[in-house]
Amino acid sequence: MTRYLFNAPRTDSDVELIVKKSRFIGSVRVALSAEEAAEIIKAFPRLYPKANHHCWAYRIGINQALEHFSDAGEPAGTAGRPILGAIKRHDLYNTLIVVTRYFGGIKLGVRGLIEAYGQAAEMAAAEAGTAEMELRNALEISCGYEHSKTVASALRKLGFGESSQSASYGEDVKVKLEVPCSMRDELALTLGEMAARGLISGIRWDDKPLVREIRSGANS
Numbered sequence: 001m002t003r004y005l006f007n008a009p010r011t012d013s014d015v016e017l018i019v020k021k022s023r024f025i026g027s028v029r030v031a032l033s034a035e036e037a038a039e040i041i042k043a044f045p046r047l048y049p050k051a052n053h054h055c056w057a058y059r060i061g062i063n064q065a066l067e068h069f070s071d072a073g074e075p076a077g078t079a080g081r082p083i084l085g086a087i088k089r090h091d092l093y094n095t096l097i098v099v100t101r102y103f104g105g106i107k108l109g110v111r112g113l114i115e116a117y118g119q120a121a122e123m124a125a126a127e128a129g130t131a132e133m134e135l136r137n138a139l140e141i142s143c144g145y146e147h148s149k150t151v152a153s154a155l156r157k158l159g160f161g162e163s164s165q166s167a168s169y170g171e172d173v174k175v176k177l178e179v180p181c182s183m184r185d186e187l188a189l190t191l192g193e194m195a196a197r198g199l200i201s202g203i204r205w206d207d208k209p210l211v212r213e214i215r216s217g218a219n220s
Contacts, residue, residue, distance in 0.1 A: 004182045006062045006093040010129035017123060019116045021104025026124030031096040032209060034060060044098050052103040055079035055117060058096040059087050078110055082118030090125045097121045136178040136210045142202030148173040150199055158187060178210060
């Protein structure tokens with residue numbers, strides 16, 4: 001069964017940790033694909049150009065999560081793996097953590113590096129917090145003025161209250177809303193039936209997933 005709900009960071013975070021004069025900066029970001037994560041990772045050398053290392057790990061996807069990490073020049077197993085461990089301990093998905101290090105002149109040793117990178121990642125994850133998220137798709141429906149009330153009423157019956165509908169008025173009425181991916185097939189069937197009856201003139205889905213925090217009454 002396909003899942004659309006998952007735990008993710010509530011917000012981005014950046015925290016600092018000093019260990020024997022080395023400065024560690026743990027940064028949490030949401031990433032929905034390996035390509036998006038790669039773009040975020042590329043930005044860190046520009047953010048911290050004098051840093052010695054930008055180590056990272058991510059866990060992307062929900063049903064078959066992709067896990068990957070990099071020690072970025074640190075001894076093998078001392079950075080990326082403990083960062084990934086923090087992501088998994090917090091049960092986070094679609095999550096990237098980058099830990100940037102400024103070397104302070106004192107070597108930490110293998111155990112020291114593992115502890116420092118793990119602690120920086122843990123602190124960043126705790127600072128970001130955890131929220132239950134769902135994937136949604138943006139939808140735009142077009143209809144004539146004479147059918148706009150019927151369309152709005154049908155959407156309300158499906159759980160999309162007036163506060164979740166955004167209407168604009170031109171040659172026709174365009175209604176925009178965000179649809180949980182778990183409801184897309186059901187809604188698409190209903191809209192298809194309405195289109196066949198001439199109540200709807202256009203249906204446009206944006207397939208790029210949106211990440212939204214679940215709150216009670218979100219569709220009301």
